[in-house]
Amino acid sequence: MSDLDLSPTTTADGPTLPLFGEEHDQLRASARAFVDREIVPNVEAWERDEQVPRELFERVGDAGFLGLGFAPDVGGSGPDRLAQAVWIEELARALCGGVAADLGATSDLAATYIDAAGTEAQRERFLPPLLAGTRIGALAITEPGAGSDVAGITTRARRDGDGWILDGSKVFITNGARCDDVVVAAMVSPDDGAPGDDPHARLTLFLVSADADGFERRRLPMLGWRTSYTGELTFDGVRLDDGRRLGDIGAGFGHVMAAFAWERLAMSLGAVASAERTLELGIAYAQQREAFGRPIARFQVWKHRFADCRANIATGRALTYQALRLVVAQAERADAVDPTEVVRTVAMAKLATQRLAFEVADECLQVHGGAGYMMEYPIQRVWRDTRLGPIGGGTDQIMRGTIAKTLGL
Numbered sequence: 001m002s003d004l005d006l007s008p009t010t011t012a013d014g015p016t017l018p019l020f021g022e023e024h025d026q027l028r029a030s031a032r033a034f035v036d037r038e039i040v041p042n043v044e045a046w047e048r049d050e051q052v053p054r055e056l057f058e059r060v061g062d063a064g065f066l067g068l069g070f071a072p073d074v075g076g077s078g079p080d081r082l083a084q085a086v087w088i089e090e091l092a093r094a095l096c097g098g099v100a101a102d103l104g105a106t107s108d109l110a111a112t113y114i115d116a117a118g119t120e121a122q123r124e125r126f127l128p129p130l131l132a133g134t135r136i137g138a139l140a141i142t143e144p145g146a147g148s149d150v151a152g153i154t155t156r157a158r159r160d161g162d163g164w165i166l167d168g169s170k171v172f173i174t175n176g177a178r179c180d181d182v183v184v185a186a187m188v189s190p191d192d193g194a195p196g197d198d199p200h201a202r203l204t205l206f207l208v209s210a211d212a213d214g215f216e217r218r219r220l221p222m223l224g225w226r227t228s229y230t231g232e233l234t235f236d237g238v239r240l241d242d243g244r245r246l247g248d249i250g251a252g253f254g255h256v257m258a259a260f261a262w263e264r265l266a267m268s269l270g271a272v273a274s275a276e277r278t279l280e281l282g283i284a285y286a287q288q289r290e291a292f293g294r295p296i297a298r299f300q301v302w303k304h305r306f307a308d309c310r311a312n313i314a315t316g317r318a319l320t321y322q323a324l325r326l327v328v329a330q331a332e333r334a335d336a337v338d339p340t341e342v343v344r345t346v347a348m349a350k351l352a353t354q355r356l357a358f359e360v361a362d363e364c365l366q367v368h369g370g371a372g373y374m375m376e377y378p379i380q381r382v383w384r385d386t387r388l389g390p391i392g393g394g395t396d397q398i399m400r401g402t403i404a405k406t407l408g409l
Contacts, residue, residue: 061133096386110137176231282364354389
């Protein structure tokens with residue numbers, strides 16, 4: 001558990017919201033025990049094999065962790081974003097970015113989009129197997145030429161009788177090379193029902209099954225996230241029935257923007273928990289490793305560097321938890337908070353915490369000395385995995401631009 005006081009406080013804008021209750025404490029204990037038993041002992045083997053067994057998804061699903069934040073009538077464990085946040089934090093403590101990304105792409109990305117954009121019939125049809133872990137999900141937005149520019153997407157969906165034909169490509173898709181279902185963002189022309197010619201009015205979401213004719217993918221070799229099947233996807237005349245369209249034609253941009261808040265907040269939660277666990281291991285190593293006749297941890301320079309890390313982690317957690325408060329409040333009542341404040345706080349949290357996780361890993365790798373450069377020590381994995389944080393889910397530059405817009409700049 002965090003050592004922060006999460007009781008309500010008062011600010012100039014009024015009382016803040018309390019966060020975790022007793023039921024969340026119980027969930028945290030259960031989640032930590034599950035991660036320590038089912039994931040941590042296997043991480044090194046999975047990293048060497050560069051894959052996570054599909055059975056892990058089912059074990060996590062059976063335990064109810066994939067369904068946190070989703071209603072029971074679609075196979076969920078209860079609609080509680082705070083419970084979902086607890087699981088994200090505990091999973092991050094395993095210090096394997098690939099595993100966290102694999103599982104998160106199913107629940108925090110694919111399932112979240114289906115839950116938000118799908119009809120009741122679509123939710124009942126597609127969500128239960130994803131939340132049970134019997135099917136693996138992915139979200140396909142990023143393209144080779146578009147990057148973080150959602151309006152620059154070139155994947156197209158055109159009417160074909162009572163269905164659609166999908167053409168285009170996506171890249172850097174987590175779980176993309178082995179997913180069973182992938183939510184795809186594509187452009188629809190006004191001739192096919194889009195409400196306008198502006199890219200924001202044309203973006204539409206579709207759900208594609210891996211066995212669809214014309215859908216091909218390949219796995220990309222990555223610096224980090226070794227267990228994750230990050231993929232490049234190609235859609236060549238993929239035919240979809242209209243029941244595979246998620247939401248109204250042209251409504252995709254709104255769903256993407258709304259989902260970005262949770263995706264970025266989830267990354268912030270994971271980064272802070274990862275940084276905290278990395279620091280714990282770094283301090284433990286420094287207490288054991290000796291130089292010049294005494295443990296490295298007793299050198300003033302390392303005392304100060306560890307102190308800086310701990311202070312920065314506390315700052316990152318405070319900002320992230322404030323973003324979580326705002327997102328939860330907005331979900332419970334749309335007019336409870338200023339949406340601009342939600343966007344700004346989430347962007348600030350992601351900007352601060354992703355670089356934080358990498359910097360803490362970098363410090364802890366340094367304290368390992370030459371051992372930090374050896375594959376047998378987990379710090380090398382953490383260092384590689386955390387480097388993606390300032391890039392994925394919207395780069396640091398995108399976050400700065402988003403914050404600047406909220407300031408009227």
